[in-house]
Amino acid sequence: MDPNIDAMSQDADMMEEEPEYASSSQGSSSQTSTLTWINWFISLPGHDYYCEVDEDYIEDDFNLTGLQSQVPFWKEALEMVLDVEPEEDTLTIPDVSIIESSAELLYGLVHQRFILTKAGLQAMADRFEQSAFGICPRVYCQGQPVIPCGRVDTPGIDTVKLFCPNCQDIYGPMSTKYSGVDGAFFGTTFPTLFFQTYPAFLSMPFKGFPPPLPSPTSTSATSAQTPSSSASTPSKADANTNPSPIGPPEPQTNPDPYGGQKLPSSGQYVPRIYGFKVSERARSGPRMAWLRNRPDEYDDLAKVDWRGRWLGSRAQAEEGRGGSVVIEKTGESGALFEEDEVLVKSDNEEEEEEEQ
Amino acid sequence: MNEYSTGSDSEYANSWITWFLSTKGNEYFVEIDEDYILDRFNLTGLNGEVVQEYARALDLITDQLEDEDDMDEDLRETIDNSARYLYGLIHARYIITTRGLAKMLDKYRSADFGTCPRVYCYSQPVLPVGLADAPYQKAVKLYCPRCEDLYSPKGSRHGNIDGAYFGTTFPHMLFMVYPHMVPSKGPPVPGPGGPGGPVGHVGGASGLPGYLGHGPTGIGSISTAAAAIKAEVYDPKLFGFRVNESAKLKRWREAMRDE
Numbered sequence: 187m188d189p190n191i192d193a194m195s196q197d198a199d200m201m202e203e204e205p206e207y208a209s210s211s212q213g214s215s216s217q218t219s220t221l222t223w224i225n226w227f228i229s230l231p232g233h234d235y236y237c238e239v240d241e242d243y244i245e246d247d248f249n250l251t252g253l254q255s256q257v258p259f260w261k262e263a264l265e266m267v268l269d270v271e272p273e274e275d276t277l278t279i280p281d282v283s284i285i286e287s288s289a290e291l292l293y294g295l296v297h298q299r300f301i302l303t304k305a306g307l308q309a310m311a312d313r314f315e316q317s318a319f320g321i322c323p324r325v326y327c328q329g330q331p332v333i334p335c336g337r338v339d340t341p342g343i344d345t346v347k348l349f350c351p352n353c354q355d356i357y358g359p360m361s362t363k364y365s366g367v368d369g370a371f372f373g374t375t376f377p378t379l380f381f382q383t384y385p386a387f388l389s390m391p392f393k394g395f396p397p398p399l400p401s402p403t404s405t406s407a408t409s410a411q412t413p414s415s416s417a418s419t420p421s422k423a424d425a426n427t428n429p430s431p432i433g434p435p436e437p438q439t440n441p442d443p444y445g446g447q448k449l450p451s452s453g454q455y456v457p458r459i460y461g462f463k464v465s466e467r468a469r470s471g472p473r474m475a476w477l478r479n480r481p482d483e484y485d486d487l488a489k490v491d492w493r494g495r496w497l498g499s500r501a502q503a504e505e506g507r508g509g510s511v512v513i514e515k516t517g518e519s520g521a522l523f524e525e526d527e528v529l530v531k532s533d534n535e536e537e538e539e540e541e542q
Numbered sequence: 543m544n545e546y547s548t549g550s551d552s553e554y555a556n557s558w559i560t561w562f563l564s565t566k567g568n569e570y571f572v573e574i575d576e577d578y579i580l581d582r583f584n585l586t587g588l589n590g591e592v593v594q595e596y597a598r599a600l601d602l603i604t605d606q607l608e609d610e611d612d613m614d615e616d617l618r619e620t621i622d623n624s625a626r627y628l629y630g631l632i633h634a635r636y637i638i639t640t641r642g643l644a645k646m647l648d649k650y651r652s653a654d655f656g657t658c659p660r661v662y663c664y665s666q667p668v669l670p671v672g673l674a675d676a677p678y679q680k681a682v683k684l685y686c687p688r689c690e691d692l693y694s695p696k697g698s699r700h701g702n703i704d705g706a707y708f709g710t711t712f713p714h715m716l717f718m719v720y721p722h723m724v725p726s727k728g729p730p731v732p733g734p735g736g737p738g739g740p741v742g743h744v745g746g747a748s749g750l751p752g753y754l755g756h757g758p759t760g761i762g763s764i765s766t767a768a769a770a771i772k773a774e775v776y777d778p779k780l781f782g783f784r785v786n787e788s789a790k791l792k793r794w795r796e797a798m799r800d801e
Contacts, residue, residue: 323659325673325683325692337661347661349778354788356776357659360696378780378788391791445787455685455692457714470717470724473769474690476799480791487790494796 223269227293232363235319235334235346237309239293239300241268253295263288291341294371301376307383314387322350323357326453335377336369344369349377352389352451353478381446388446392481394438441484454478557605562629567699570655570670570682572645574636579604588631599624630707631677637708638715647720658686659693662774664730668693669713672705680705685713688725728772770799
């Protein structure tokens with residue numbers, strides 16, 4: 187009885203990936219007459235990130251400028267993609283599989299351009315809204331849909347990655363079936379242009395709420411408790427007494443109309459041992475909180491200069507790594523801190539010497 | 543969930559713990575020493591009020607459950623579920639002991655818990671962590687020591703494990719005890735561990751001299767800025783140009799980092 191159950195669950199696991207494969211590959215062979223090449227191609231396993239490029243777009247030579255030199259057997263590949271019957275006998279072609287890979291490359295390169303057009307962006311936006319590309323694996327992004335992108339625009343270098351508009355980071359796809367999809371077929375520009383075009387999908391670069399509220403959604407869903415549960419027990423207590431703590435503080439909107447307009451999931455993980463935060467000065471202490479942090483208000487963004495240093499009064503306390511600054515800081519913080527700062531400084535110097 | 547049965551021979555041959563660990567979906571767990579379970583002190587606070595059929599569940603874990611055949615299905619199912627639950631709760635305590643940490647470290651080294659999905663973490667092995675120490679609150683998450691963030695496990699198989707079976711403390715305790723295992727924040731340096739491995743830590747573990755400059759071992763007293771300055775961050779670009787707002791946010795984060 188039990189081995190059966192085990193086998194069934196195993197089957198269920200396998201089923202997740204197989205049906206697509208089976209149906210698409212069989213469908214491809216039996217229905218090629220009715221199915222266009224493009225339809226067949228995007229229904230292949232792992233090709234579900236691709237959107238359907240309009241044939242009109244491919245037929246317009248202007249859109250193909252510069253691609254001829256990149257794709258071998260250009261004419262044959264183009265005919266294959268557009269389902270055009272070859273005019274004369276294809277004597278020069280040694281093998282159909284070569285044409286197929288050429289057609290794939292051609293389609294990918296056209297796809298990279300097409301998704302930057304209005305129609306392409308719209309097609310991708312529809313699918314983004316349905317989370318067709320998956321969700322961000324990061325816990326504190328709370329199921330934020332992601333969008334495919336590449337790290338390079340040249341094919342054959344890197345596989346497709348997924349960009350999360352909440353944490354503005356890129357992740358590898360969860361399933362290995364996408365490991366054969368070239369990132370260049372989506373391109374480096376696409377995610378950025380996509381969220382420039384649809385700023386409503388992009389998270390604001392600041393928290394959007396007054397500081398005491400750690401998470402805008404802390405009352406609603408159970409999953410939404412994640413950010414607040416560790417970070418702010420006191421404010422949660424407040425939340426319990428007041429049924430709608432989100433009511434009074436109105437969420438801010440982004441004054442920059444071209445920037446992200448969505449209220450971010452700005453929760454962050456705080457490492458704790460037995461409930462106590464791990465000190466930043468511990469050897470194993472947190473070093474990366476800045477990576478997911480964002481300022482409380484929009485104006486805070488302007489307090490940093492082009493080199494990523496603080497401006498104005500804060501700059502005097504923080505600027506550079508000069509000696510005078512260190513003294514100022516240690517004056518405030520006491521003897522222990524001073525020791526640490528000195529150590530830091532000497533470490534930095536050592537490193538610099540090593541590099542030289 | 544109810545796969546345990548006394549019916550088949552192979553399961554008789556093994557101990558309950560061995561069977562439990564070999565079950566699909568339980569890959570994150572380590573084997574708890576029997577001595578640890580038998581020491582009543584380690585079970586303080588776990589009793590009939592917390593765990594249904596506590597005594598018999600404990601007997602089942604330690605393979606001392608008698609007259610199983612006389613029980614009806616329901617009771618056996620209850621005991622079985624309680625045994626898993628109890629094992630999980632003891633597991634959370636065990637893995638922050640010296641021996642438990644060592645066992646978990648071995649699993650971490652072989653990336654049994656999976657790798658970080660973040661591209662710029664270069665397949666850094668991750669560690670399981672709970673978001674609450676009380677059971678039935680949150681599912682298990684994965685902590686990446688390189689980006690110091692939490693991710694959800696890939697499959698639902700692991701996504702449904704209770705986070706309390708690992709606890710909120712575990713990964714940080716592990717790096718507290720093994721600070722040389724803290725990976726460097728920057729891109730992996732092809733180390734003696736061989737090319738291609740998911741190996742920020744392998745080279746560091748061997749403690750080669752001269753590796754300190756890049757490696758995890760040198761972190762010691764280095765401040766946040768010094769340790770994190772090598773961390774790579776995704777830089778969104780539009781036809782090669784940065785976009786005003788995301789660039790601003792990036793600079794702000796850098797300022798926070800260097801603070």
